[in-house]
Amino acid sequence: MKLALGFLLLLAAAPVNAGNLGAADQVMFGVDAKNPDYTQTSFNVHVGHMAGMGTDKSVASFSEGRFRIVTQPSWSDKLRAKGRIDKDAVLDETGITPSQVISFDYHVQAPNIVYTLLYRDSSGKVQLASWNFLWAEDQVKAFKHAFLSWMSSAGR
Numbered sequence: 001m002k003l004a005l006g007f008l009l010l011l012a013a014a015p016v017n018a019g020n021l022g023a024a025d026q027v028m029f030g031v032d033a034k035n036p037d038y039t040q041t042s043f044n045v046h047v048g049h050m051a052g053m054g055t056d057k058s059v060a061s062f063s064e065g066r067f068r069i070v071t072q073p074s075w076s077d078k079l080r081a082k083g084r085i086d087k088d089a090v091l092d093e094t095g096i097t098p099s100q101v102i103s104f105d106y107h108v109q110a111p112n113i114v115y116t117l118l119y120r121d122s123s124g125k126v127q128l129a130s131w132n133f134l135w136a137e138d139q140v141k142a143f144k145h146a147f148l149s150w151m152s153s154a155g156r
Contacts, residue, residue, distance in 0.1 A: 030108035033141035040142045045131040046112070047071050048079045060131060060143070062150045066095030069131060092122070098154035102126070104147065111135040115143070 019025030044056035047069060057075035061068050070093045079085045102118040114132040121127050133140050 028106070028141060028144060031113065031137045031140050033137045036138045036142040036145065038142055038145045040139075041146055043133075043139055043143050043146075045069065045133060047131045048075065048082075048084050058131065062146050065097060065153065067097075067147070067150055068093060068095035069129070094122075096121075098151045101151065104151075106140070106144075113137070113140045 041063065042059055042061040045058050045060045046056060047058040048071075058069050058071040061070075071091070076085060076091060080087055080089075085091070096119055100119045100121070102120065104115070104117050106113060106115045108114075109132075112132040112134055113136070114130060117129045119127055119129065133143070
C-alpha cells in the first residue's frame with residue numbers, strides 16, 4: 001500500500017504537460033537548451049539563407065490565433081536581387097492558422113537550427129517554408145514550445 005501511495009504521489013508531482021512519450025516529448029536532438037523562456041511568443045529568425053550574428057531580418061510570432069513571419073522589406077529586396085525570392089512574387093505575411101499546417105520539423109545544420117513547415121496557403125496551395133536560428137538553443141526550444149502550444153489551441 002505504501003508503494004502504491006508513493007507512486008501516486010510521484011505521478012501527482014510530475015509536470016502536467018510532460019506528454020505521453022516521456023523524454024522523447026522533451027528532447028530535441030542536437031539542442032542543449034539550458035534556460036528557455038516559455039513565455040516568449042515572438043522570435044528573431046533568419047529567412048533566406050544561413051545567416052551570421054546580427055543578421056536577424058525577420059520576426060516569427062504567435063498572436064491572434066495566427067503564426068506569422070514578417071521580414072524587413074529591405075531584406076526581401078536583397079533576397080529578390082539574389083534570386084531567392086521570385087522577382088514578381090507578392091509576399092503575403094498575414095500568417096496561418098493551425099488548421100493549415102501539414103507537417104513541422106527541424107534539423108541541425110551547424111551552426112544553425114533550421115525549421116521547416118509544410119502548410120496549405122489561403123488559396124489551398126501547398127507551401128514549404130523554412131527559417132533558422134543561429135545556434136540559439138534556448139530560443140529554439142522556446143520556439144518549439146510556443147509552436148506546439150499554438151497548435152494545441154486549434155479548435156478551442
